[in-house]
Amino acid sequence: MFGLIKTWKALEARGIMGIxxxxxxxxxxYNKRHLYPxxxxxxxxxxxxxxxxxxVPEMYGVIxxxxxxxxxxxxxxxxxxxxxxxAQGAGGDGILVIADRFEGRYRTVSGKIISHExxxxxxxxxxxxxxxxxxxxxxxxxxxxxxxxxxxxxxSYEGVPDIRIxxxxxxPVMAMLRLPTRQSGGKANLHQGAIGVGVDLxxxxxxxxxxxxxxxxxxxDTTNAVDGVxxxxxxxxxxxxxxxxxxxxxxxxxxxxxxxxxxxxxxxxLNARPGLNIQIANDCGLTQRTHAIEAHIEALAKEGIQEDAxxxxxxxxxxxxxxxxx
Amino acid sequence: MRSLTLHLKILITVLVLxxxxxxAYQIYVLEIPVSENETDDLWNIDAKVEFVASSKDPVKVQMxxxxxxxxxxxxxxxxxxxxxxxxxxxADGNRKVTWxxxxxxxxxxxxxxxxxxxxxxxxxxxxxxxxxxxSLALDGPEKIAAEALMxxxxxxxxxxxxxxxxTIKRVNNLNDDNVKLLLAGDTSPLNKxxxxxxxxxxxxxxxxxxxxVRLVADxxxxxxxxxxxxNGKDWLYFNPDTGxxxxxxxxxxxxxxxxxxxxxxxxxxxxxxxxxSSSEMNAxxxxxxxxxxxxxxxxxxxxxxxxxxxxxTFMIMVMIPIGVLVILVLRNLIGLQTLGxxxxxxxxxxxxxxxxxxxxxxxxxxxxxxxxxxSYLEHLKLQMLPRLSVVLTFVVxxxxxxxxxxxxxxxxxxxSVALFPMVILTMTIERLSITWxxxxxxxxxKVAIGTLFAASLAHLLMMVPELVYFVFTFPAVLLILVGFxxxxxxxxxxxxxxxxxxxxFLKKADS
Numbered sequence: 001m002f003g004l005i006k007t008w009k010a011l012e013a014r015g016i017m018g019i020x021x022x023x024x025x026x027x028x029x030y031n032k033r034h035l036y037p038x039x040x041x042x043x044x045x046x047x048x049x050x051x052x053x054x055x056v057p058e059m060y061g062v063i064x065x066x067x068x069x070x071x072x073x074x075x076x077x078x079x080x081x082x083x084x085x086x087a088q089g090a091g092g093d094g095i096l097v098i099a100d101r102f103e104g105r106y107r108t109v110s111g112k113i114i115s116h117e118x119x120x121x122x123x124x125x126x127x128x129x130x131x132x133x134x135x136x137x138x139x140x141x142x143x144x145x146x147x148x149x150x151x152x153x154x155x156s157y158e159g160v161p162d163i164r165i166x167x168x169x170x171x172p173v174m175a176m177l178r179l180p181t182r183q184s185g186g187k188a189n190l191h192q193g194a195i196g197v198g199v200d201l202x203x204x205x206x207x208x209x210x211x212x213x214x215x216x217x218x219x220x221d222t223t224n225a226v227d228g229v230x231x232x233x234x235x236x237x238x239x240x241x242x243x244x245x246x247x248x249x250x251x252x253x254x255x256x257x258x259x260x261x262x263x264x265x266x267x268x269x270l271n272a273r274p275g276l277n278i279q280i281a282n283d284c285g286l287t288q289r290t291h292a293i294e295a296h297i298e299a300l301a302k303e304g305i306q307e308d309a310x311x312x313x314x315x316x317x318x319x320x321x322x323x324x325x326x
Numbered sequence: 327m328r329s330l331t332l333h334l335k336i337l338i339t340v341l342v343l344x345x346x347x348x349x350a351y352q353i354y355v356l357e358i359p360v361s362e363n364e365t366d367d368l369w370n371i372d373a374k375v376e377f378v379a380s381s382k383d384p385v386k387v388q389m390x391x392x393x394x395x396x397x398x399x400x401x402x403x404x405x406x407x408x409x410x411x412x413x414x415x416x417a418d419g420n421r422k423v424t425w426x427x428x429x430x431x432x433x434x435x436x437x438x439x440x441x442x443x444x445x446x447x448x449x450x451x452x453x454x455x456x457x458x459x460x461s462l463a464l465d466g467p468e469k470i471a472a473e474a475l476m477x478x479x480x481x482x483x484x485x486x487x488x489x490x491x492x493t494i495k496r497v498n499n500l501n502d503d504n505v506k507l508l509l510a511g512d513t514s515p516l517n518k519x520x521x522x523x524x525x526x527x528x529x530x531x532x533x534x535x536x537x538x539v540r541l542v543a544d545x546x547x548x549x550x551x552x553x554x555x556x557n558g559k560d561w562l563y564f565n566p567d568t569g570x571x572x573x574x575x576x577x578x579x580x581x582x583x584x585x586x587x588x589x590x591x592x593x594x595x596x597x598x599x600x601x602x603s604s605s606e607m608n609a610x611x612x613x614x615x616x617x618x619x620x621x622x623x624x625x626x627x628x629x630x631x632x633x634x635x636x637x638x639t640f641m642i643m644v645m646i647p648i649g650v651l652v653i654l655v656l657r658n659l660i661g662l663q664t665l666g667x668x669x670x671x672x673x674x675x676x677x678x679x680x681x682x683x684x685x686x687x688x689x690x691x692x693x694x695x696x697x698x699x700x701s702y703l704e705h706l707k708l709q710m711l712p713r714l715s716v717v718l719t720f721v722v723x724x725x726x727x728x729x730x731x732x733x734x735x736x737x738x739x740x741x742s743v744a745l746f747p748m749v750i751l752t753m754t755i756e757r758l759s760i761t762w763x764x765x766x767x768x769x770x771x772k773v774a775i776g777t778l779f780a781a782s783l784a785h786l787l788m789m790v791p792e793l794v795y796f797v798f799t800f801p802a803v804l805l806i807l808v809g810f811x812x813x814x815x816x817x818x819x820x821x822x823x824x825x826x827x828x829x830x831f832l833k834k835a836d837s
Contacts, residue, residue, distance in 0.1 A: 004822070004825055007832060008825060010829065010832055011820060011832075012820075012826065014831055016820075016831060018819065018820040019661070020819060020820070021818035024815075024816050024817070024818050124709055128710035129710060130710050130760070172767075191765065192765070213827050213830060215827075
């Protein structure tokens with residue numbers, strides 16, 4: 001009991017945010033319920049992003065009804081690689097990534113060969129709402145398959161590494177690089193076994209990482225060091241993330257982005273309830289940073305100033321950047 | 327934000343205060359017992375009247391019955407008398423029943439039955455009584471003896487109370503010549519009382535005979551004589567043998583005055599026997615029973631005012647918030663993972679029918695079998711609705727099979743399965759299998775065990791009879807619960823499991 005109180009105090013002192021605080025002070029306070037569909041439905045997110053001129057992976061087509069499934073061939077066309085996603089999926093579930101074709105069948109990114117019927121069944125499952133948040137009917141989205149920039153080759157097992165930035169009222173407060181592992185099956189979700197690696201907000205240099213709630217500094221599959229890697233085009237990521245506030249209107253979001261080798265930084269999806277393991281990856285609590293941003297916003301509001309995305313990025317980079325490397 | 331917090335604080339305060347106030351009002355003002363096990367003694371008093379009727383004359387039996395205006399409340403009172411007419415009337419603070427019949431013959435038996443309990447309230451009705459009376463006429467040696475006795479009594483007493491008790495003590499001193507003379511050889515209590523009355527009348531102190539029945543079970547008894555005198559405020563009771571003041575609490579006042587307990591016209595060989603027995607009664611039921619007599623319908627607007635069948639339902643329903651509270655605490659304070667929010671509560675409700683151990687076994691078996699069916703169906707690539715329907719039907723068949731087998735094996739418990747909510751089971755299977763696929767078997771097991779644990783805990787708490795009684799009797803407690811839930815709604819502290827989850831931060835700090 002005494003040990004627990006000590007742990008509690010220590011975590012509090014480091015400003016570690018718990019689920020209850022995240023929900024009460026940030027998600028409920030800054031995220032208006034009626035805006036949720038924008039982030040929960042990837043198709044709406046994509047449309048909004050396109051309208052705002054923000055880069056997203058190209059959308060090949062949408063399947064809304066069982067009848068539409070017949071159009072799958074037409075949507076895919078002659079493409080050999082593409083991604084099928086539920087529009088309202090959560091946590092990366094239900095996503096099918098086709099990397100290649102193989103004698104009339106398809107090869108997924110993990111090397112599994114599947115038939116066209118299996119793809120159709122997957123689409124059908126998506127439509128019935130198997131992967132959607134509330135279990136209601138959903139749409140399937142077929143889009144461009146991102147080819148990760150070769151920079152990640154050395155520290156990634158397979159799949160597409162992505163970059164998650166937590167954005168509070170348009171100010172990026174914490175960033176992490178998510179690397180798929182053999183255990184995560186090519187997915188970049190931490191609870192499925194992917195690694196989260198903290199990123200210095202100012203420089204885009206990786207820090208140490210987290211894997212299954214532990215602090216690590218090497219990739220478990222490739223044993224290469226995950227820290228000290230310079231992410232290319234970092235300011236581009238930061239501005240992209242900061243701009244998402246205007247895009248969706250939600251005040252506390254996690255922005256998931258990828259670095260495509262041809263098209264540069266792209267927004268994958270937005271999350272209205274971003275996870276908390278990013279704190280372990282950065283070895284830093286969120287609460288102090290969010291408090292600093294809230295104080296900054298309050299000060300600005302008094303003077304009646306509004307900052308644009310580029311200014312906001314500068315502010316957070318000067319506030320939270322240039323951490324001493326571990 | 328701050329105003330919202332203040333708003334919430336006020337709301338919580340109001341709700342909690344309201345809940346506490348209503349509950350306190352029920353406990354302290356309405357005096358509803360706090361626990362069901364609180365019982366009161368009930369006294370069952372039978373007075374059996376036997377006599378032989380003379381066939382010629384009409385029969386009229388008059389008997390005193392307790393006036394019940396003091397410390398006791400009657401719950402039921404009955405006059406059992408075959409083909410006798412009866413009426414009850416009050417006179418001089420006494421109550422008298424009159425049985426009458428025109429033509430009866432032979433041995434007659436009449437019953438008077440009274441069920442009483444002690445009045446729980448301590449409020450006292452203001453008593454009224456005489457404080458002065460004229461002396462009884464006396465002459466000759468008796469007058470001299472009485473006056474000789476009076477002198478030391480006056481000396482040794484200060485007020486009515488001490489005067490009466492001194493008088494009683496003197497009269498009980500049988501060696502005293504004056505007493506001997508006044509008693510004239512008859513030392514029966516009745517005669518003693520008469521002498522005491524005589525002496526007190528000389529001092530103008532009023533005195534009344536009181537006939538009481540002792541509340542002792544299974545002891546044959548006749549009414550016991552006590553004396554009482556009014557001191558201007560209260561009646562003071564005296565033991566005519568010892569002069570001790572104060573009526574013991576186990577005495578029930580039957581009647582006052584000089585008259586006999588019973589008078590029978592047209593009958594002889596009258597005999598009255600008392601038999602008493604005590605029993606205990608659930609305090610709330612007792613309260614209701616007494617209220618039927620005292621027409622204070624304070625329970626009219628509580629849940630006890632509902633029909634019995636509906637009461638049963640509400641006894642379950644008022645416990646659901648308690649179950650939900652358990653889930654709330656387990657999820658938001660402890661951080662236990664469960665399937666959905668209210669699934670554990672619904673499972674806990676299902677455990678009511680099956681009992682805990684059997685319920686868990688059943689739940690595990692059905693879910694395990696359902697999961698294996700679900701994983702087989704996965705190969706068939708079915709759509710969601712048809713798949714769910716298949717699983718549901720399978721669950722129904724499974725439950726039917728279990729019921730049949732257990733019935734054949736003579737386990738009646740198995741039949742309770744039928745009420746196990748099938749839809750909940752189906753949804754549990756479906757969600758568990760999705761969790762299994764997405765997060766792996768270990769996570770699914772964790773969630774399943776978490777759900778079962780939460781359900782068991784909620785079930786155990788919802789089944790505590792004292793708690794059920796308390797919440798059902800004092801539903802305002804639910805307002806306090808709402809207050810707590812509201813407070814939980816803005817709880818920002820860590821969950822217990824987060825302390826473990828974020829341990830990595832501390833390890834680093836140590837090294």
